[in-house]
Amino acid sequence: MAKQAGRPRDPGVEASILGAVQDLLIESGYAGTTIGAVAQRARCGRSAIYRRWETKAELVVAAVGALQVAAEVPDTGTLRGDLVAAAMHFARADDRTAGVLASILSEIGRDDELRDIAYRVVGGPPVAALTAVIERWIDRGEVRADAPVALIAGLVPTAAFGSVSLRRRALEPDAVVHMVDEVVLPALR
Amino acid sequence: MAKQAGRPRDPGVEASILGAVQDLLIESGYAGTTIGAVAQRARCGRSAIYRRWETKAELVVAAVGALQVAAEVPDTGTLRGDLVAAAMHFARADDRTAGVLASILSEIGRDDELRDIAYRVVGGPPVAALTAVIERWIDRGEVRADAPVALIAGLVPTAAFGSVSLRRRALEPDAVVHMVDEVVLPALR
DNA sequence: ATGTTTCGGTACTGGTCAGTACCGAAAGTA
DNA sequence: TACTTTCGGTACTGACCAGTACCGAAACAT
Numbered sequence: 001m002a003k004q005a006g007r008p009r010d011p012g013v014e015a016s017i018l019g020a021v022q023d024l025l026i027e028s029g030y031a032g033t034t035i036g037a038v039a040q041r042a043r044c045g046r047s048a049i050y051r052r053w054e055t056k057a058e059l060v061v062a063a064v065g066a067l068q069v070a071a072e073v074p075d076t077g078t079l080r081g082d083l084v085a086a087a088m089h090f091a092r093a094d095d096r097t098a099g100v101l102a103s104i105l106s107e108i109g110r111d112d113e114l115r116d117i118a119y120r121v122v123g124g125p126p127v128a129a130l131t132a133v134i135e136r137w138i139d140r141g142e143v144r145a146d147a148p149v150a151l152i153a154g155l156v157p158t159a160a161f162g163s164v165s166l167r168r169r170a171l172e173p174d175a176v177v178h179m180v181d182e183v184v185l186p187a188l189r
Numbered sequence: 190m191a192k193q194a195g196r197p198r199d200p201g202v203e204a205s206i207l208g209a210v211q212d213l214l215i216e217s218g219y220a221g222t223t224i225g226a227v228a229q230r231a232r233c234g235r236s237a238i239y240r241r242w243e244t245k246a247e248l249v250v251a252a253v254g255a256l257q258v259a260a261e262v263p264d265t266g267t268l269r270g271d272l273v274a275a276a277m278h279f280a281r282a283d284d285r286t287a288g289v290l291a292s293i294l295s296e297i298g299r300d301d302e303l304r305d306i307a308y309r310v311v312g313g314p315p316v317a318a319l320t321a322v323i324e325r326w327i328d329r330g331e332v333r334a335d336a337p338v339a340l341i342a343g344l345v346p347t348a349a350f351g352s353v354s355l356r357r358r359a360l361e362p363d364a365v366v367h368m369v370d371e372v373v374l375p376a377l378r
Numbered sequence: 379a380t381g382t383t384t385c386g387g388t389a390c391t392g393g394t395c396a397g398t399a400c401c402g403a404a405a406g407t408a
Numbered sequence: 409t410a411c412t413t414t415c416g417g418t419a420c421t422g423a424c425c426a427g428t429a430c431c432g433a434a435a436c437a438t
Contacts, residue, residue, distance in 0.1 A: 006383025007435040013385085029295035031220045034425060045386035046427095056426065101355075103295040106218035109288075109357055122355065148371040155372065159344055162351025166290075166311065168298055182337040183344065186375040195413025196405040202415085223395060234416035235397095245396065 016042040017049055021063035026099040030060065030107055057111070064104065065117050067097050071125030079137045079188075083180045086130050090160045091171035097121060102165035126157040134188065143188045152187055205231040206238055210252035215288040219249065219296055246300065253293065254306045256286050260314030268326045268377075272369045275319050279349045280360035286310060291354035315346040323377065332377045341376055 020041035024033040035056060039046045053059040074085035101118055108115045130153040137143045159179075163171055209230035213222040224245060228235045242248040263274035290307055297304045319342040326332045348368075352360055 004383075005381070005437050007385075007437095009384065025295075026298070029219075029298070035427085036425075039386090043386090045388090047387080047430095048385070050427075051384075054427095099298075102298070105294045105354055106214075106292040108355075109215075109218070109291070115357070119355065148367070151367060151371055155348055155368070158351040158355070159348045161355065162347040165294055165354070166297075166308065166347070166350065168304070178337070178340060179344070182340055183372060183376045187372045193413075194407050194411070196407095196415075198414065224397085225395080228416090232416090234414095234418090236400095236417080237415070239397075240414075243397095 013042070013044055013048055014052060017044065017052070017059075018063045018066045021059060022067070022096065022100050025060070025063070025103040026096070029103050033060070035059075057114075060104065060107075061111075061113055061117060064100060064114065064121065067100060067121050069097055069121065069125045071129045073129050073132045073136075079140075079142045080180065080185065082133045082137070083130075083184055084177055086133050087156050087160070087176045087180055087184070088173060089129075090126055090157050091164075091173070091176050095164065095170040098161050098164040099168075101161065102168075105165070122157055122161060123154075127153045130156060137188075147188045152184055156184065202231070202233050202237055203241060206233065206241070206248075207252045207255045210248060211256070211285065211289050214249070214252070214292040215285070218292050222249070224248075246303075249293065249296070250300075250302055250306060253289060253303065253310065256289060256310050258286055258310065258314050260318040262318050262321045262325075268331045269369065269374065271322045271326070272373055273366055275322050276345050276349070276365045276369055276373075277362060278318075279315055279346050280353075280362070280365050284353065284359040287350050287353035288357075290350065291357075294354070311346055311350060312343070316342045319345060326377075336377045341373055345373065 017038060020038045021033060024037055024041060028037070033056075035046055035049055038059075039049060042049075049059065053062060069090070072089065074082050074089075076082050076085055101122065104114060104118065108118055131149055134143055134147065134149050134153065138145055138147065138149075156179075160171055206227060209227050210222060212230060213226055217226070222245075224235055224238055227248070228238060231238075238248065242251060258279075261278065263271050263278070265271050265274055290311065293303060293307065297307055320338055323332055323336065323338050323342065327334055327336065327338075345368075349360055
């Protein structure tokens with residue numbers, strides 16, 4: 001692929017467009033996220049958007065796919081510390097993610113591509129990180145070997161998402177610690 | 190209030206309109222739920238709708254408010270039986286409820302009235318029923334007195350809602366039993 | 379210099395939809 | 409019978425918006 005002639009695309013434009021889409025999805029929902037509003041928020045022309053994506057649906061898919069929950073696997077030295085750190089991570093980082101996801105939930109019901117991407121965002125890295133944490137402590141003998149790893153690893157992000165999307169507010173740190181102490185730890189030992 | 194003169198309103202029309210709104214919200218989302226489509230599904234004229242509600246927003250609020258999760262408090266004779274029955278109740282009955290709620294989640298972020306009603310539907314009767322079950326078994330001595338009642342009572346419906354709304358499918362009975370055995374019961378004893 | 383592509387911006391088109399105003403017929407009351 | 413309201417249905421309006429087609433200017437390669 002030879003280097004294209006002509007003025008090169010400004011990578012910053014693409015990033016600011018996707019960010020603007022995410023902002024607008026949270027603030028105004030899918031229907032309220034018009035191409036014109038995106039262009040205004042991203043400080044670009046509408047043509048810059050249509051040059052990159054053919055339809056609004058593709059644009060939204062790209063914006064959702066650009067969400068990435070960093071899947072850090074904490075290592076605090078204690079089981080409780082790791083679990084709290086991992087859970088806290090969702091409650092904070094998922095704030096924006098959950099907002100975007102909540103805004104497209106009704107579209108998810110009818111768009112296979114969107115559903116796959118959304119499920120990959122929530123159900124991928126977070127679950128993998130929690131699974132890694134729990135399995136590590138199984139190896140270390142603090143969690144029983146037949147603990148319901150998949151159940152817990154799926155439950156925490158799902159509950160966090162459900163709560164955030166319904167109440168439209170991030171989980172309090174107290175609530176996260178409470179949940180780990182009262183629900184997650186008893187289920188694992 | 191004297192009896193109105195003129196042809197009385199057919200109560201069946203109101204019910205079929207609200208049912209049609211719920212159906213369309215699930216199938217087509219908020220934007221796809223047009224007044225024309227509602228009238229067609231409810232087999233009535235558009236005027237019959239506007240005679241009862243002034244705007245589409247009011248209509249949707251009414252349709253969501255008409256959702257009611259029966260708050261039965263099961264009494265199977267065992268703690269585990271009650272918990273499974275209560276949880277199973279959400280997983281089934283909340284199927285339709287969760288679908289409607291998921292479809293208006295993005296509107297919930299911007300409409301206070303809608304948010305209040307939605308929160309009352311999910312966070313009201315189901316939580317109250319679970320709370321009643323748990324507290325009954327505290328009295329009977331099977332659940333420790335300082336168990337995290339509110340946490341568990343809120344967690345189960347939230348998780349069920351999160352799962353249904355994300356995966357667009359009711360929880361399997363196996364999964365419900367699994368969750369009660371592995372998560373709820375350990376947290377209560 | 380010449381050509382090519384991107385830049386922000388504007389004008390236009392075609393379709394959709396909420397909300398309003400009617401209509402004649404039906405179903406009640408006085 | 410006369411009156412009132414609801415019934416399903418239709419026609420119209422005004423706004424909004426996705427998508428297309430441009431524009432002159434800027435930024436690169438050859």
